[in-house]
Amino acid sequence: MSDNLIYVMPVKGDEEWDQELACLGHSIFSSLRYTWSGASKDGEFFVLRNVSTAHPLIFFRIYSYRIEILQLCSKFSSSDIHIVCQHIFNMFGQIRCIGFDCVESDREEIGFVAQRYNVSEDFVIDLCGSVARYTSMLGRQLQHDLKRYKKKLSTASSDVRYACFSGQDVAEAVFNEIIGLSASRMAGKEVASSHTLEKSRRLFDLVKNFGFLSVIYVDGIVRAGVICTRYGTEMFMHVVAHDTGFDRFRLGKLACYFSICAAIESGVLRYHLLSGWYDYKLRFLGKPVEFDRVEVYRSAGAVFFCLRRYLAIFYRGNGRRVKRYLKLRGSGLPGRSTQGPGVLPFLGRMVGPVRWLWRGG
Structure with a gap:
């Protein structure tokens, strides 16, 4: 494998990695201490170095045919996501999809088949x-x-x-x-x-x-x-x-x-009020930042291989959109999820077939 791939043991080197991540301006939810405290430690954890200038360190975990990026609440542009995915797909032939959970990202094309939906938000005060x-x-x-x-x-x-x-x-x-x-x-x-x-x-x-x-x-x-x-x-x-x-x-x-x-x-320099749409966060000068779940697939064929996962993410994403729309409607609070859920008729038509697939046909 490539020289910039490093295998990570869950116990060794946490302090050094965390100091480096903190200096790069990452979130506490990207820290190894946070990852180890909530994850089972029997999987394979890896670090990629120098994949892109924006992200000199990429932590991830392999689950069979997919990879989960562990840098929660970090900023990944669409071009960053493309570079990271291209690198990982080239290194691991068995990987069909890569998940970026709770990342701040733009809405530009990634260059791969991808799903994207809002999962959370933060209110950030620039001190x-x-x-x-x-x-x-x-x-x-x-x-x-x-x-x-x-x-x-x-x-x-x-x-x-x-x-x-x-x-x-x-x-x-x-x-x-x-x-x-x-x-x-x-x-x-x-x-x-x-x-x-x-x-x-x-x-x-x-x-x-x-x-x-x-x-x-x-x-x-x-x-x-x-x-x-x-x-x-x-x-x-x-x-x-x-x-x-x-x-x-x-x-x-x-x-x-x-x-x-x-x-x-x-x-x-920056104070994070974290998730929850409450007026007091705006009054304390918190600026809303939206976080998305981004699922990237190697190809259209990989989507078919991961069909159940693809459909589950599709429903989860639109369910979140509906919930946010109902919560924010008429509240006066900002948020890109305040526009109406135009996919509802399509969702209704999909319920029967997806239940059939989910139960095994």
């Missing part, structure tokens, strides 16, 4: 070097609200403390308290919390290596907090939570603002 300048860029109403509720909180209690913890200084007890606040808030809305034991364990593993927690204590008790990870000059907000008994102080909003200010002071 401007100083807290005062960032604050001045916020809307007047938000600036007024932040001052008002901070003063209201300090009036209600003489013991209000803002604190930050990073990396190994993050106490698991504080982490669990913030997760507990989030779960309690969801329970009050009669919504199941997304923070399962497994997901919390995985997040804490990331936090111990890349974590940044900002916490608001009132009378010595954690009443609000934000759980972030820092990767190079990028910071990612995974959880923001507050005690619902303090709703009148808008602690969630204060905690978010305090976390962004702490990120600016620590030299972070």
Whole structure:
């Protein structure tokens, strides 16, 4: 095989790879620490070096006839995807399709048979070097609200403390308290919390290596907090939570603002509010970035070989499009998925044949 192909063992060299990826400006979701924490370790993991100038390192995993690129939430132009796929198809003759999950990409032709649909989004704040300048860029109403509720909180209690913890200084007890606040808030809305034991364990593993927690204590008790990870000059907000008994102080909003200010002071250049279409993310100057799933096939014959997968992706993609259309319709929030799902009649005609194929004919 080519000299720029390196076999990767799951345990060795994680720190070195992650330092290099962080310097290249990749997402925390591209880190090996994130990949190993959620993946079974019995597969074959590889690194490609120097395939393209935009992506000097490409991590991927082989599953029989297909390959999955592991750089989640990274930016791949259509030309980057073409170069990477051409290289991999030339090296691995048995590979029929290559998946890029959750990547920021344009909508240009790739040069191969491909499927593409939206899977997630992020709201990214470009930080401007100083807290005062960032604050001045916020809307007047938000600036007024932040001052008002901070003063209201300090009036209600003489013991209000803002604190930050990073990396190994993050106490698991504080982490669990913030997760507990989030779960309690969801329970009050009669919504199941997304923070399962497994997901919390995985997040804490990331936090111990890349974590940044900002916490608001009132009378010595954690009443609000934000759980972030820092990767190079990028910071990612995974959880923001507050005690619902303090709703009148808008602690969630204060905690978010305090976390962004702490990120600016620590030299972070971009703050990621991650997925979820909420108005407060726009008010804090988050700019929406859309992420797609891109499935690339070697040829039309490869599509026939992978027909079940192709149809499953087709339905999943259009289902996501319909769901997003219904959610964003009339909300006033930006997003390219707000246009109507014109493929619905075609989907209806496809239901019967696809069910037949899916069940084995």
